[in-house]
Amino acid sequence: MQTxxxxxxxxxxxxxxxxxxxxxxxxxxxxxxxxxTVYGLGANGLNSEAVAKxxxxxxxxNDNPLILHIADVKDVEPLTTGLNENAKALMEAFWPGPxxxxxxxxxxxxxxVSAGLSTVAVRYPSNKFAQQLIKACGCPVAAPSAxxxxxxxxxxxxxxxxxxxxKVAAVLDGGNCGIGLESTVVDTxxxxxxILRPGGITYEMLMEVLGEVEIDPALQGDANYxxxxxxxxxxxxxxxxxxxxxxxxxxKLLPKFAGNALAEGKRVGxxxxxxxxxxxxxxxxxxxxxxxxxxxxxxxxxxxxxxxxAANLFYLLRDFDRTMPDVILAEGVSESGIGLAVMNRMRKxxxxxxxxxxxxxxxxxxxxxxxxxxx
Numbered sequence: 607m608q609t610x611x612x613x614x615x616x617x618x619x620x621x622x623x624x625x626x627x628x629x630x631x632x633x634x635x636x637x638x639x640x641x642x643t644v645y646g647l648g649a650n651g652l653n654s655e656a657v658a659k660x661x662x663x664x665x666x667x668n669d670n671p672l673i674l675h676i677a678d679v680k681d682v683e684p685l686t687t688g689l690n691e692n693a694k695a696l697m698e699a700f701w702p703g704p705x706x707x708x709x710x711x712x713x714x715x716x717x718x719v720s721a722g723l724s725t726v727a728v729r730y731p732s733n734k735f736a737q738q739l740i741k742a743c744g745c746p747v748a749a750p751s752a753x754x755x756x757x758x759x760x761x762x763x764x765x766x767x768x769x770x771x772x773k774v775a776a777v778l779d780g781g782n783c784g785i786g787l788e789s790t791v792v793d794t795x796x797x798x799x800x801i802l803r804p805g806g807i808t809y810e811m812l813m814e815v816l817g818e819v820e821i822d823p824a825l826q827g828d829a830n831y832x833x834x835x836x837x838x839x840x841x842x843x844x845x846x847x848x849x850x851x852x853x854x855x856x857x858k859l860l861p862k863f864a865g866n867a868l869a870e871g872k873r874v875g876x877x878x879x880x881x882x883x884x885x886x887x888x889x890x891x892x893x894x895x896x897x898x899x900x901x902x903x904x905x906x907x908x909x910x911x912x913x914x915x916a917a918n919l920f921y922l923l924r925d926f927d928r929t930m931p932d933v934i935l936a937e938g939v940s941e942s943g944i945g946l947a948v949m950n951r952m953r954k955x956x957x958x959x960x961x962x963x964x965x966x967x968x969x970x971x972x973x974x975x976x977x978x979x980x981x
Contacts (some may be wrong), residue, residue, distance in 0.1 A: 646749030666873030875931030
């Protein structure tokens with residue numbers, strides 16, 4: 607398949623591009639487009655055959671539900687049998703924006719979208735390019751992230767092109783995504799709303815509106831459930847190299863582990879804050895490693911804040927696939943605010959290979975520590 611690539615100009619020329627992109631979607635094809643969170647892979651959400659092309663392009667199992675994207679609050683009404691007060695309150699507070707609501711679905715929503723569940727996930731994005739495309743389509747647009755299944759989600763059009771050229775009809779380049787993590791998903795069908803996936807709308811923000819909200823225990827890695835939201839069931843965001851997430855006290859061991867791995871001749875990728883990066887470079891100099899070993903230290907710093915980490919995380923994970931270290935060591939962060947969403951993505955990226963400290967000694971939550979961590 608030949609894939610069109612259109613750079614959006616933020617002017618009157620965009621109307622023609624949107625018309626062409628909408629024509630593809632109306633014809634049952636798939637188009638990648640920007641949102642405020644990550645790039646989406648969009649198809650007519652009421653057309654089962656079109657939705658099947660999303661799964662084919664991503665290489666994604668079809669028992670993983672999709673999100674329907676709409677361009678106006680009123681567009682949710684045909685998709686549901688009814689909204690409760692919690693859903694209405696969240697729509698009022700956070701739509702348009704990075705919040706997806708799980709609601710009871712109506713008969714027009716195909717099982718291909720909901721994976722056979724009685725519920726459907728719906729979002730009204732705030733990104734103006736996304737809104738323009740959905741309006742031009744005249745239908746809800748089903749859209750997961752625009753990446754090969756399992757890889758880090760794309761936050762720029764170049765990464766979409768890397769994964770999707772030849773597989774979809776078109777890619778719309780709207781620049782870098784602002785938030786960098788997929789939307790928060792909240793199940794509003796329970797008496798107490800449940801966060802199924804943390805994102806840019808934080809637990810604290812939801813509590814201010816609802817007064818009570820729960821976090822689904824499946825976020826801790828329990829796979830014995832049928833997913834109610836995209837991204838809950840399968841391994842996601844994973845770089846090609848083995849990745850270890852150093853949480854809490856375990857983060858203090860990062861310089862030691864990096865030095866041990868370098869001494870073994872490994873190429874070591876490190877994902878950390880600016881402060882940790884500066885300290886790590888100084889620590890590694892103190893180890894008096896050979897020059898060729900020091901050159902194998904590949905530090906990727908996200909900056910100073912959790913917001914910077916959220917915005918840069920997927921790009922940095924993808925960048926490790928370009929530099930190909932033998933191992934990646936990632937620094938854990940606080941789970942306050944957007945940190946909850948960041949740690950959710952980092953744990954998945956690491957395949958839950960999480961290093962903690964137990965009785966003063968490093969320990970891996972799942973499996974055994976590699977040799978360079980035992981020295």
